[in-house]
Amino acid sequence: MPRHDPSEKTKMEILTTAVRLFSEKGWENVNVEDVVKEVGVTRGAFYHYFKSREELVYAVMVQMFLDSNPYTVALRQEGLNAHEKLRFAFNLNQEMQTNPTLIKDLKKAFESPVIFKSNLLMSVNEGSKFLEAIIEEGNKDGSMAVVHPKQTAQIMFVLFNAWLDIDIFKVSYDEYVEKVEFLIYFCNLLGLPDILGDFKEHFLKMYETYK
Numbered sequence: 134m135p136r137h138d139p140s141e142k143t144k145m146e147i148l149t150t151a152v153r154l155f156s157e158k159g160w161e162n163v164n165v166e167d168v169v170k171e172v173g174v175t176r177g178a179f180y181h182y183f184k185s186r187e188e189l190v191y192a193v194m195v196q197m198f199l200d201s202n203p204y205t206v207a208l209r210q211e212g213l214n215a216h217e218k219l220r221f222a223f224n225l226n227q228e229m230q231t232n233p234t235l236i237k238d239l240k241k242a243f244e245s246p247v248i249f250k251s252n253l254l255m256s257v258n259e260g261s262k263f264l265e266a267i268i269e270e271g272n273k274d275g276s277m278a279v280v281h282p283k284q285t286a287q288i289m290f291v292l293f294n295a296w297l298d299i300d301i302f303k304v305s306y307d308e309y310v311e312k313v314e315f316l317i318y319f320c321n322l323l324g325l326p327d328i329l330g331d332f333k334e335h336f337l338k339m340y341e342t343y344k
Contacts, residue, residue: 144182146172151193152200160190160242187247194255204263208270215271219328222267256294261286268325279324292316299340309340 150172154163165186169179183189199205203225207218242248265286271277279285295301297312304312313336317329329336 143172143174143178147174147179147182147189148192148196151189152196155190155193160248161245165189187251190247191251191255194251195259198255198260202260202263204260204267208263208266214274214276215267216276216326216328219264219267219271219325223328223332253291253295256290257287261290264289271325277324277326285323285325289320292319297336297339306337306340310337313337 147168151163151168154167154171158167165176165179168189169176183192203222206225207213207222210218210221213221261283265282268277268279268282268286272279272282297309297316299309313329313333316336317333320326320328
């Protein structure tokens with residue numbers, strides 16, 4: 134019989150099970166009932182922690198980001214200034230972002246307004262905090278000169294996760310090139326010099342992969 138155990142351990146069991154089920158079956162093929170049956174808890178226990186499936190999706194997005202967070206790895210690198218750590222983090226992202234299988238799965242998932250909204254909120258509310266930490270470190274060590282670290286980190290995540298997404302803003306290759314060049318210019322204005330200069334070809338490769 135399903136157990137009702139509103140504890141932090143149960144919450145983590147629900148979350149880790151949901152992460153696995155979403156990864157195995159796809160974002161649109163998992164519902165609350167699937168999760169509670171797999172964990173062996175009541176729906177009441179589930180709703181004690183997550184008010185809705187949408188809230189669970191958000192929590193799963195956050196957990197997946199934390200499990201593969203390149204900014205945490207970058208922050209631990211010794212002997213690098215913050216500017217170098219940020220470039221290190223971008224390098225870690227490259228292989229994942231140009232993986233055709235992963236991109237296909239993400240394209241399909243982001244057709245759902247719930248998934249897209251959760252990813253964008255996760256990026257601004259959670260992911261940007263790690264970028265903000267690197268920027269603040271850069272302001273201290275002199276490798277960056279950003280006036281508003283928090284807002285800069287947030288807008289960078291929005292630009293990367295939404296504005297550059299060709300499935301959201303469908304543009305020609307030439308216009309996409311202009312967007313990438315503007316983003317490089319914009320980063321320089323924000324006090325992040327030469328952060329993206331070497332990554333122009335990476336972004337253009339992403340365009341070809343997403344097509």
